[in-house]
Amino acid sequence: MTRAWQIILVGALLGLFALFYQGLWGNPRYIPTILIGTPAPVFAAPQVGSSDSLSLDQFKGKVVLLNFWASWCLECKLEHNNLLALNERFGRDPNFVMLGVNYQDKEPDALEYLRTYGSNFQHVRDVKGAIAFDYGVYGVPETFLIDQQGVIRCKTIGPIVGAVYDNYVQRVLPALLSGSPEQVGC
Amino acid sequence: MLIPWRSAWAVAGALAVAASVLAATVDESDLDTRTREVAKTLRCTVCQTETVWESGSPFAGQVRDAIRERLQQGQTPDEIRAYFLSRYGDYILMQPPTRGVNWIVWVGPFVLLFVGGLILYRSLARWVTPSLPPPAEPLDDASRQRIERELRS
Numbered sequence: 001m002t003r004a005w006q007i008i009l010v011g012a013l014l015g016l017f018a019l020f021y022q023g024l025w026g027n028p029r030y031i032p033t034i035l036i037g038t039p040a041p042v043f044a045a046p047q048v049g050s051s052d053s054l055s056l057d058q059f060k061g062k063v064v065l066l067n068f069w070a071s072w073c074l075e076c077k078l079e080h081n082n083l084l085a086l087n088e089r090f091g092r093d094p095n096f097v098m099l100g101v102n103y104q105d106k107e108p109d110a111l112e113y114l115r116t117y118g119s120n121f122q123h124v125r126d127v128k129g130a131i132a133f134d135y136g137v138y139g140v141p142e143t144f145l146i147d148q149q150g151v152i153r154c155k156t157i158g159p160i161v162g163a164v165y166d167n168y169v170q171r172v173l174p175a176l177l178s179g180s181p182e183q184v185g186c
Numbered sequence: 187m188l189i190p191w192r193s194a195w196a197v198a199g200a201l202a203v204a205a206s207v208l209a210a211t212v213d214e215s216d217l218d219t220r221t222r223e224v225a226k227t228l229r230c231t232v233c234q235t236e237t238v239w240e241s242g243s244p245f246a247g248q249v250r251d252a253i254r255e256r257l258q259q260g261q262t263p264d265e266i267r268a269y270f271l272s273r274y275g276d277y278i279l280m281q282p283p284t285r286g287v288n289w290i291v292w293v294g295p296f297v298l299l300f301v302g303g304l305i306l307y308r309s310l311a312r313w314v315t316p317s318l319p320p321p322a323e324p325l326d327d328a329s330r331q332r333i334e335r336e337l338r339s
Contacts, residue, residue: 133252138245
């Protein structure tokens with residue numbers, strides 16, 4: 001075998017090893033999203049427990065935390081207190097708003113959930129999953145952060161707990177609210 | 187010393203209130219964490235390698251409904267596929283499109299098969315060809331003289 005062939009063979013094996021490493025030891029929850037940096041799809045939907053409609057357009061110029069949840073979702077319960085805490089902490093800022101999107105759920109169940117666990121922000125119903133499709137949602141909970149220009153800056157798959165919550169509080173939201181989305185780091 | 191029941195209930199009540207206050211600030215209980223850690227290692231097989239047609243998941247059902255609705259509105263299958271592609275990326279397609287790095291997926295196995303076959307062929311050829319012993323080195327004068335001496339003796 002010539003020297004060139006040996007190099008090609010070693011290169012190919014290393015490439016295969018890298019591929020297997022990424023496939024087997026990478027984060028299995030990680031799903032690449034193509035919507036970061038693109039304009040957030042605008043929607044209008046009925047509110048949970050009310051026939052009044054709410055539109056994303058109403059919050060133009062604000063940082064929007066959009067959280068997809070469902071009453072049957074265990075991880076949503078896990079993050080619920082933290083969502084309330086986020087709104088407690090940043091809700092006083094006039095440039096911040098949180099919006100829940102109730103996904104694949106029955107309205108009475110969603111209302112019962114909100115009564116049981118409490119709520120300090122508004123929620124809309126994604127009746128046919130259309131909002132979820134527009135945002136490329138795979139499952140709940142998923143959270144999107146939209147900057148003041150209406151561009152999606154972050155997507156979090158899974159609950160906002162632990163280090164993810166700390167990052168939101170310490171870096172992501174302060175950066176977005178100070179108008180420096182390029183320093184968001186999420 | 188025996189603790190009176192009333193005091194015991196009071197202590198338990200106080201602990202329960204303290205726990206609920208703490209629960210509002212702590213993310214999850216130890217049991218929650220362990221449950222999550224184990225559950226994270228188990229894959230949802232229902233959602234793997236199934237098309238939205240085959241899958242019984244609510245997500246697949248909603249995608250089916252959306253496809254039907256969009257077809258009724260007059261959208262073409264390509265337009266519908268393009269919509270889902272624009273929202274979810276290549277991940278939503280059962281067959282990765284033949285462009286960019288996806289070419290590796292399409293061509294890679296054939297290249298590896300070819301290279302592997304070539305290596306196998308060369309190895310087999312080497313094993314099958316009888317190997318001749320290396321030619322003997324010519325004797326130097328000293329060795330020749332020593333052999334002749336020993337033969338004479």
